Amino acid sequence: xxxxxxxxxxxxxxxxxxxxxxxxxxxxxxxxxxxxxxxxxxxxxxxxxxxxxxxxxxxxxxxxxxxxxxxxxxxxxxxxxxxxxxxxxxxxxxxxxxxxxxxxxxxxxxxxxxxxxxxxxxxxxxxxxxxxxxxxxxxxxxxxxxxxxxxxxxxxxxxxxxxxxxxxxxxxxxxxxxxxxxxxxxxxxxxxxxxxxxxxxxxxxxxxxxxxxxxxxxxxxxxxxxxxxxxxxxxxxxxxxxxxxxxxxxxxxxxxxxxxxxxxxxxxxxxxxxxxxxxxxxxxxxxxxxxxxxxxxxxxxxxxxxxxxxxxxxxxxxxxxxxxxxxxxxxxxxxxxxxxxxxxxxxxxxxxxxxxxxxxxxxxxxxxxxxxxxxxxxxxxxxxxxxxxxxxxxxxxxxxxxxxxxxx
Amino acid sequence: xxxxxxxxxxxxxxxxxxxxxxxxxxxxxxxxxxxxxxxxxxxxxxxxxxxxxxxxxxxxxxxxxxxxxxxxxxxxxxxxxxxxxxxxxxxxxxxxxxxxxxxxxxxxxxxxxxxxxxxxxxxxxxxxxxxxxxxxxxxxxxxxxxxxxxxxxxxxxxxxxxxxxxxxxxxxxxxxxxxxxxxxxxxxxxxxxxxxxxxxxxxxxxxxxxxxxxxxxxxxxxxx
Numbered sequence: 354x355x356x357x358x359x360x361x362x363x364x365x366x367x368x369x370x371x372x373x374x375x376x377x378x379x380x381x382x383x384x385x386x387x388x389x390x391x392x393x394x395x396x397x398x399x400x401x402x403x404x405x406x407x408x409x410x411x412x413x414x415x416x417x418x419x420x421x422x423x424x425x426x427x428x429x430x431x432x433x434x435x436x437x438x439x440x441x442x443x444x445x446x447x448x449x450x451x452x453x454x455x456x457x458x459x460x461x462x463x464x465x466x467x468x469x470x471x472x473x474x475x476x477x478x479x480x481x482x483x484x485x486x487x488x489x490x491x492x493x494x495x496x497x498x499x500x501x502x503x504x505x506x507x508x509x510x511x512x513x514x515x516x517x518x519x520x521x522x523x524x525x526x527x528x529x530x531x532x533x534x535x536x537x538x539x540x541x542x543x544x545x546x547x548x549x550x551x552x553x554x555x556x557x558x559x560x561x562x563x564x565x566x567x568x569x570x571x572x573x574x575x576x577x578x579x580x581x582x583x584x585x586x587x588x589x590x591x592x593x594x595x596x597x598x599x600x601x602x603x604x605x606x607x608x609x610x611x612x613x614x615x616x617x618x619x620x621x622x623x624x625x626x627x628x629x630x631x632x633x634x635x636x637x638x639x640x641x642x643x644x645x646x647x648x649x650x651x652x653x654x655x656x657x658x659x660x661x662x663x664x665x666x667x668x669x670x671x672x673x674x675x676x677x678x679x680x681x682x683x684x685x686x687x688x689x690x691x692x693x694x695x696x697x698x699x700x701x702x703x704x705x706x707x708x709x710x711x712x713x714x715x716x717x718x719x720x721x722x723x724x725x726x727x728x729x730x731x732x733x734x735x736x737x738x739x740x741x742x743x744x745x746x747x748x749x750x751x752x753x754x755x756x757x758x759x760x761x
Numbered sequence: 762x763x764x765x766x767x768x769x770x771x772x773x774x775x776x777x778x779x780x781x782x783x784x785x786x787x788x789x790x791x792x793x794x795x796x797x798x799x800x801x802x803x804x805x806x807x808x809x810x811x812x813x814x815x816x817x818x819x820x821x822x823x824x825x826x827x828x829x830x831x832x833x834x835x836x837x838x839x840x841x842x843x844x845x846x847x848x849x850x851x852x853x854x855x856x857x858x859x860x861x862x863x864x865x866x867x868x869x870x871x872x873x874x875x876x877x878x879x880x881x882x883x884x885x886x887x888x889x890x891x892x893x894x895x896x897x898x899x900x901x902x903x904x905x906x907x908x909x910x911x912x913x914x915x916x917x918x919x920x921x922x923x924x925x926x927x928x929x930x931x932x933x934x935x936x937x938x939x940x941x942x943x944x945x946x947x948x949x950x951x952x953x954x955x956x957x958x959x960x961x962x963x964x965x966x967x968x969x970x971x972x973x974x975x976x977x978x979x980x981x982x983x984x985x
Contacts, residue, residue: 359858370846669842672803673903674831674859676824754803758842 357682364687367659368694375691378655382695382737383702385644386730389637390703394720395710396633413586414486415449417442417579417596420615432613434577434600441603442579446595448588452581453482456565458533465515465558467530472518473719474511474556476532478565479580486580489559494526494541501561508564510541512555532558535568589618645733648695649741656688656745667749668757681750688742689735696734700727768807769795770965777944779910782937784945784953787962794915796962797946801834801913802826814910831859835904839916841896843888843903849875850884853903860907874906875899878932894925901932905941912936914945918952930955 368375419432436454443452456478465472483489484496491510501508509532516525525539537560546554560568566575583592593616604611617625660667667680700722707720769792777783787793798804799811802818803826811819818829830836843852853871854864862870875884878898888896897917904912914933918926934955937943945956953959957976961968 366846665842666844669838669844670855671827672801672830672836672842673856674827674907676827676859678824679859755798758803758838 357686360679360683360686361690363683364690367687368690371659374655375694376698378651379648379691379695379698381644381648381651382692382734383648383699385641385648386696386699386734387703387706388644389641389730390700390722390726391706391710392633392637392640393726394704394707394722395714397721397723398707398711398719413583413589414619415581415583415589415593415596415616416455417581417600417614417616419576419578419613421613425610425613430610430613432576433574433609434579434614435574435607435609436577437607438600438603439577439579441599442581442596445599446592448584448592449581450584451482451486452579453480453486454562455479455483455578455580456562456569456575457578458560458565458568465519465530465532467519467521467528470519472515472556474515474518474558476558476560476565478560478562478568480562483559483580486582488546489543491541492544493524494539496541497559497561502563505563505567506561507535507537508540508561509537510543510559511539512543512553512557513545514553514556515558516542518556530558532560533568535564537564593618641733645737648692648734649737652688652691652738653741653744655691656684656742657748659687660684660745660749663749664752664757664760667752668754668760671752671754672758677750680752681746684746684749685739685742688746689738692734692738692742693731696731699734700730703730768965770799770806772809773962773965773967775960775967775970777911777942779942780937780940781958782933782943782956783958783960784947784956785960785962786947786950786953787968788948790964791962792965793946793948793962795965797913797915797944800911800944801836802829827859831856831907833910835907835909835912837897837900837904837912837914837917839919841888841893841900841920843896843899845888848885848887849880849891849899849902852888852899853906856903856907870906871902874902877905878902892925893921894928897921897925897929898932901929901936905936910942912941912943914943916947917945918947918949926952 417434417438419434421430421432425432439452439454442449458476458478465474465476477483479497480502481497481499484491489510490496494510496510497508500506509530511525511530515521515530516523519530521528521530521539525542528539529536530539531537537558543555543557543559569575583589596616597614600614600616601611603609604614667675670680704722707722711720773792773796785793785796795804799806799819802813802821805821805826806819809819810817813829814833816829818826821829836842843849844855847855850868850871853874854867857867857870872881872884875881878901880895880898880902883891883895883899886895888899891899904914917933918929921929930952933943933945937957943956945952947953954973955975956973958970958972960970
């Protein structure tokens with residue numbers, strides 16, 4: 354333990370003595386870690402968005418949402434689900450209930466704030482049926498009621514995370530919070546729902562659908578998602594087919610592009626989401642492996658230079674009684690400290706890149722860097738240091754003291 | 762170069778007693794360095810044995826030799842060989858690190874050793890902020906701090922001007938007076954004359970092993 358601390362001190366002194374060189378050396382690690390953290394942040398942000406669409410769904414839930422392929426997007430065929438689709442489905446599809454519109458209010462319009470605290474929560478405009486389809490019943494107060502929508506009331510129902518983030522009192526009923534620039538009175542608090550696919554289901558502000566529409570402005574019809582439940586779960590497939598038929602017909606009637614909506618059940622979604630996550634994880638693994646390999650070679654290289662430069666110093670330390678393992682430890686720790694330094698800088702840089710991505714990529718509302726990504730980045734950076742530091746350190750430890758002392 | 766065995770020393774047979782002050786002199790190529798490396802436990806003799814403080818160290822493995830160097834030998838080099846990035850105090854503390862000594866104790870002993878060589882006011886100067894003589898004093902403090910059985914100086918005044926050389930040699934005389942065992946390897950006769958006994962090497966053999974006037978003086982001063 355004592356020698357470990359001593360080696361750490363020596364390593365820091367040596368890195369400080371060559372500050373510029375050390376930073377350049379760790380560049381490989383910095384870039385690798387930064388890339389990983391940034392990509393994780395963005396992916397998690399998308400996951401936050403996607404997961405939000407399906408959070409708390411029962412097995413009988415169906416979600417209708419707009420989706421276009423890249424080709425359709427380039428051809429200007431932007432997918433769109435309108436209120437008329439909602440009414441068409443409501444009236445023409447049998448065996449469904451709890452139908453509700455879901456309208457996301459973008460967070461870059463200001464997020465949710467109260468008395469100087471802010472929360473990057475999802476803001477959802479919907480109606481009373483949402484509570485049943487999403488198992489979102491209130492613990493305090495009430496849920497959105499039909500009159501809220503009729504009168505465009507500025508009210509909201511919030512999750513526990515919002516209370517925590519905004520430092521609201523335990524019973525926040527009657528308080529006014531600012532959601533996307535509008536003051537809304539808190540009328541209900543949801544029961545805690547926990548996490549779903551890594552998303553905090555309690556980080557949500559629910560407002561009446563009509564209010565959400567007014568916040569977004571009336572210049573163009575909102576792009577919706579529709580959520581409903583199937584009464585008889587064995588008829589899910591038939592219901593999905595019928596919904597597609599009805600929406601397509603409605604789009605044809607209104608001159609909207611067809612074939613770019615998705616009707617998805619909870620089960621399907623989970624499978625899709627998992628497969629996407631697996632692909633992303635695989636790609637991430639590749640990026641990390643390559644960049645850390647490059648970074649590790651950089652560290653091995655500079656450590657070899659350092660050993661050669663300090664041959665005489667190693668000879669002196671040996672003459673003073675340093676054993677093989679003392680020298681080995683000193684250089685190994687130096688390599689590990691270098692890599693961890695890269696890990697720290699890379700994490701900060703990656704986090705900043707993720708934040709930047711939120712502002713640049715449309716549709717991405719929040720970037721989130723999970724603790725495991727940081728732990729992984731550090732673990733792998735440290736491991737790289739050990740792996741690539743061992744060769745130079747062993748070279749230093751095995752130097753003959755006489756030759757080392759005589760080295761010019 | 763490399764692993765070939767060169768027979769540099771031939772049948773050197775001598776004994777250094779505790780508290781002795783002696784010089785090994787000889788022209789270059791006479792085997793001084795090789796003898797010093799063996800005496801300093803940096804190298805093992807290919808033949809024969811070397812007993813230091815009662816243990817035969819000629820057959821020990823590298824890490825055990827490192828242990829012996831740490832405990833029993835204090836090196837002083839011609840080019841000082843201080844750690845450039847560390848201040849005087851940390852340079853002197855370094856040998857104690859390998860003893861697993863606590864930092865407070867290390868600091869205490871190193872401070873004491875530095876004030877013993879007259880550098881109490883230079884604890885936090887780095888080698889490049891010190892004069893040659895001061896650097897060599899730091900090196901002496903570093904050699905002394907572990908209370909070794911033997912202080913081994915390799916051309917200790919080789920990089921110093923004559924005035925500073927005298928200063929360092931007076932310091933050595935003082936150390937001798939305090940009871941330390943000193944072996945100085947040099948090619949300068951003036952330096953050797955400070956000691957009590959001179960071993961002269963030539964072509965790997967002991968050419969002569971004589972007591973100096975000083976030894977005779979001190980024998981007069983302290984009749985045994």
